[in-house]
Amino acid sequence: MDRRDPFRLNALTSGHRACSGCGQAMAARMVGDLIGPDAIFVNATGCLQVFTTHNAQSAWQVPWLHSVFANAAAVASGVEAARRGLPGSERVVVQAGDGGTFDIGLQCLSGMIERGHDALFVCYDNEAYMNTGVQRSGSTPHAARTTTSPPGRLSEGKRHLKKDMLAIVAAHHMPYAATASVAFFPDLKAKVEKAMRLRGPRFLHVFSPCPLGWDHDAAASVQVARLAVETGLFPLVELEYGAVTGVMRLAQRRPVEDYLRLQGRFKHLFKDAHGAAELRHLQALADANIRRYGLLDATTAWDTGEAGRAQRGGRGGYAPAHGAAS
């Protein structure tokens, strides 16, 4: 076991093959260390699975298994059912990319929720099938460039809209469904901890920038994640049994351009009048989110300013690593 860090389990540790600056690796490390060692992680096929288990070398320091692309939630359901009545207190966590959640994994996820399994499903949303070379998914935002939605004379990039995955999940009499972002660690931490206090199916949708697929600077991953929230394109909300119970208010609302400009996948929108119209469309989508969740005037515990602060001594970390002196 790698115990270099006494203050962090490093559930997902070094040596993995994610691209430099990978937002999914960052997110999975945060989530894994917040959940801690008493869990069994079931992974769908995708970048996270591939880059953490290359050539028989595993970056996981927690129980972890992988079956195929579509069935992670079904495998997790089985693991959870099989564990009932046995000694031990391990909780079950499912991890999947957006393809493994929005598209091919949707049916198994729906069944897992419908049957009421005690499992947390975490979707690391990098908005395309990244592991196989950036193909569009049901999560890819409108007008984004992917290899299967190339912009051109007759194409604005992806023609369709991003699925409202949270609403789909929440429509299942779902105890807890929330969105979170690496850029707001205290909020992510609160949501993981809340999810782990609850029983039954739970869903966490974590926004995970991808420097390769989104074509942005590796160093910009957190900045991109922050702007997705601050523009209203990725609202941070919590839903309990379908009702909105938590909203991260926007301390400062940013125009969508601030977010889009950092990413090559939206470069074509800044070229001509056609692109300008799509920019207006994306702004209208952000505005619709802002209206729908009351992102500017919700009266909730904190806003993007407060949740985005740093302070001397940190704002909370992880349970100390197992067996390590803290």
Next chain:
Amino acid sequence: MSRLRFDPGSSTAYRTGDWRRARPIYADRWPPCGAGCPAGEDIQAYLALLQAGREEAAWRKLTEQNPFPAVCGRICPHPCESACNRARVDEAVAIHQVERHLGDLARGRGFAHDRPRAAAAERHVGVVGAGPAGLSCAYQLARVGYRVTIYDAASEPGGTLRWGVPDYRLPKDALLHEVEAILALGVTLRLGVRIGADLSAGELRTRHDAVFTAIGNGLPLVPAEADVTGHGVDSGIAFLRRVNAGERPSLPARVAVIGAGNTAIDVARCARRLGAAEVTIVSPQDRPGHRPGQPAEEMTALPTEIAQAEAEGVRLLLRLGVQRLVRSGEHLDGLQLAYVDHVFDDAGRFRPVLYEGTETFLPADRVIVATGQQPDWSGLDVLQPDPAAGIFAGGDCVGGARTAVAAIGSGHQAAEDVMAYLEGRAPVELGRAATASFDTLHTHYYRRVPRHTSVEADTDERQRDFREVQSGLESVAVAAEAARCLSCGVCMECDNCWHFCPDAAVIKLGPGQRYRFDYEYCKGCGICAAECPTGHIRMEAESGT
């Protein structure tokens, strides 16, 4: 073994560090506050200690550079705050209030400077002048174990701080306590000894292995142009010296003060306290900030001092120069003034040009001239600075900023120069340029918090005596000010780099121990540097890329 051969096991067997094209490096930068402080205080460091509740450690950190926090917290124009990066976020950190608080706390709690563990050498340094420069130099030498004797002509130590700054700005006991703390290090103080008269400079030189001269600016400097002498005319520093000696001279009703600096303001404010009904400052220069791009045409007095004086009823006549004293025989009637075109000539000399035909008359029963000071080198020829011969000078008497804090910094540098001379090495230049510039910070990570301000004594009440005008801050407010520090360039252990690293290449070492990079695995993405609020991480290209 080929790095492409793998055995089942942990991914940590695979070193991703060789993917890296640039490496992150933790490195402190020097914040602008410390660079702006003429005494070179490590302000960021003591604010951080204070945030951790370590008050005594904070005082010790502060006094490494400046043994006069209670003094400077009260009278320093605090250039540190003008340089503070936080001013560009909301308002500068109230550094002077923290400084004052720590100084007062040291007195209340009886903190004492650490005595040297062993005498550094039997070398004996003579210091001429027990003002801030001389005391600062003696302090730095004594801390490391040198023998020091300070000579001063006056009956009490402190120099300008003792004889030039009135009680309502700096209560004498605050000064005295900090002087005594320095003397407690074993410094010998010989008062009532004027070098060049009571003891010859040559004799002094033979008694010591090195000499530091910091005699200040004791002589009034009056421009030759206007003949302002004779009956009814007083010198500003002589007047302040009397007041600060405890005298309360009675003044006539109408007092005119000539000058544009803090001495003129102090003279005027003392005059109000001594009962003068009409106190007018005549200044050829304009208010600070009123002549953009022409600093020489602005008063050198601090805006807050000017405001407090005006609140106390002092009147300012600006852009007026003195043409002559108006007398009826011996009797002083007042001043003939005229408006000024410009004050300094092209070579920067004080040569006010007055407009003919704009003459006005200012009735005055007393004129006090506070137009400047100069050092009195009489009898001190052999002490003209000659570093190679172990003769050094500093503070006001060699020019420069003419503030207490500049004198303190100058005394510290002199101590370093003296030690280098005695130890036969090259001296270290203590001043450091700021490297933690505003654009190295990521300020969205900081909460906006308004600056805490302290209260002023009631304007009517305070003119009845010499009570202190400006109060300090309560300790909670002081702690809050310390917490407003952005920690520019210095890790504040916010955990950002540690949370964000996608590669578990940032290892947390524990509270107070910061973090380390594990270059075996760091891929060099640069996220840690991009998200460090304080600018403590820099990226450096890997060689061969």
